[in-house]
Amino acid sequence: LELDKDLATALEQDQFVLHLQPQLDLNTMEVNSAEALIRWQHPQRGLIPPFEFIPLAEESGRITDIGRWVVMAACRQLAAWRDGPLSRMKIAINLSGRELDNEDLVDHIQRALTLFQVDASRLEVELTEEIFIQNIERNRNQLKRLHDLGVLLAIDDFGVGYSSLAYLRDFPVDLLKIDRSFITNITECPDDAIITRAVTNLAHNLGVKVVAEGVETEEQLEFLKNLNCDVVQGYLISRPVEATQLEILLRDNP
Ligand code: G
Ligand code: G
Ligand code: MN
Ligand code: NA
Numbered sequence: 673l674e675l676d677k678d679l680a681t682a683l684e685q686d687q688f689v690l691h692l693q694p695q696l697d698l699n700t701m702e703v704n705s706a707e708a709l710i711r712w713q714h715p716q717r718g719l720i721p722p723f724e725f726i727p728l729a730e731e732s733g734r735i736t737d738i739g740r741w742v743v744m745a746a747c748r749q750l751a752a753w754r755d756g757p758l759s760r761m762k763i764a765i766n767l768s769g770r771e772l773d774n775e776d777l778v779d780h781i782q783r784a785l786t787l788f789q790v791d792a793s794r795l796e797v798e799l800t801e802e803i804f805i806q807n808i809e810r811n812r813n814q815l816k817r818l819h820d821l822g823v824l825l826a827i828d829d830f831g832v833g834y835s836s837l838a839y840l841r842d843f844p845v846d847l848l849k850i851d852r853s854f855i856t857n858i859t860e861c862p863d864d865a866i867i868t869r870a871v872t873n874l875a876h877n878l879g880v881k882v883v884a885e886g887v888e889t890e891e892q893l894e895f896l897k898n899l900n901c902d903v904v905q906g907y908l909i910s911r912p913v914e915a916t917q918l919e920i921l922l923r924d925n926p
Contacts, residue, residue, distance in 0.1 A: 676728050678714065683737055687713050690745050691912035692763070694921070695883060695905040698897050703922055705762040705796065707905065708746050709912045710738070730770045739771040743784045746795065749915055751788035758922065764796035764826060769803050769811075778817045785821070792822030798849065800828050804839045812843060819844040826883070831871065840878055847903075848875045852886025855906070859891045869899050876900065 682688060692706040712720040729735040746763045753761050771777060785792055797818065803811050804827075819825055826847035827839060831854050839845065850868055858864045872882045884896050887906030896904055910921060 675720075675725060676732055679725060679729055679732070679734050682712060682714075683734075683741060685715075687715070688738065688741060688745075689713055689914070690742065690749070692749075692915055692918045693905060693912040694910050694918060695764075695903050696893075696909050697903050698893075698901060703909070704760045705764060705903070706918060707764045707766075707798070707912070708742065708749075709766070710742060726768065730768060733770075735768065735770045736774050739767065739774075739777070740780055742766075743781050747784040747788040747790050750790045750794050752915075754790070758919065762794045762796055762824070764798050766798045766800075766828065767803070768800060769806055772803055772811050772814055773807070775814075778814055778821070781818065781823065782821055793824065796824040796826055796847065798826045798828040801833045801835070801839075804836070804843065805834065808842075815843055819846075829885075831867065837874075840875075840880065845880055847881045847883055849883040849885050849905075850901075852906075855884050855886045855892060855896075856888075859889075859895050865895070865899075868896075868901075872899050872901055 689711050690708045691711055692708055694703040695705045695707065696703050697705075710722050710726075712725055714720050726735065729738050742765050746765050750761070750763055753759060781795070784790075785795065799815070803815075815825060824846040825844060826849055827845055828849050829851045830848045831851045840848075848871070850871060854864045854868050858868060868884070875882045881902040883903040883905060884901050885905055887893055887896065887904040887908050889908060893904055893908060910918075913921065
């Protein structure tokens with residue numbers, strides 16, 4: 673496939689870019705974290721979203737190098753913010769199962785944090801379900817090492833798929849991201865509200881913070897505030913934007 677061939681040169685030619693989607697802390701009403709979402713600035717095709725190339729990269733194994741690039745790029749950004757008004761910002765990166773197959777990943781993250789002199793607690797890692805159901809022993813060991821470094825761990829897309837409660841027991845989870853599909857109709861659909869409330873209470877009782885994904889309206893935000901949800905993310909706050917745009921956004925709406 674042509675795209676796959678181009679992926680080989682994408683890293684060499686520095687064609688990837690991280691967009692950042694701000695997350696609003698409902699306790700302080702401040703943005704002090706953002707999710708990093710990768711895009712590929714293709715020389716002919718323009719900006720390519722991750723779902724068009726991440727699966728390809730997972731098949732070919734190039735995801736290992738892309739993931740390493742993401743780690744470096746996130747740490748470089750955190751370092752750039754360290755001594756300015758955004759010094760309290762955290763960045764959450766996404767890791768897929770294939771990336772955790774690489775035994776060197778945790779060492780790579782440690783090296784990046786050291787290289788850029790970034791505190792580990794500034795970095796969050798969002799994990800999808802495959803990580804908790806494949807290679808469980810090895811992944812648990814890798815994630816424990818990562819957590820011991822001080823990196824925060826989040827379960828992404830919680831509530832869809834298998835969503836076993838055992839993940840919360842068996843892995844050192846700090847955050848749980850409730851899937852967008854529960855949030856979209858939360859103000860009209862009692863079942864979605866009941867599920868979100870129950871998951872939030874469960875998480876809190878386990879010392880886990882809750883992030884609601886896909887928040888698009890003020891009504892949803894108010895509703896989630898009343899459920900004691902900790903953090904909201906979605907188009908209401910902002911779409912994923914370039915770092916410079918995020919800086920402007922936070923400067924103009926402190
Ligand atoms: O930004 P959104 O547009 O389209 O992201 C789509 C999907 O791509 C999400 O499920 C997200 O987890 C995944 N994704 C985005 N950035 C990365 C990344 O850097 N690494 C991996 N493995 N997945 C990513
Ligand atoms: O799977 P993951 O949650 O990591 O990916 C986030 C995806 O959700 C990205 O594709 C991002 O662009 C998208 N997204 C973020 N906020 C919203 C939102 O408020 N509404 C919708 N429809 N999509 C969103
Ligand atoms: Mn995510
Ligand atoms: Na998600």
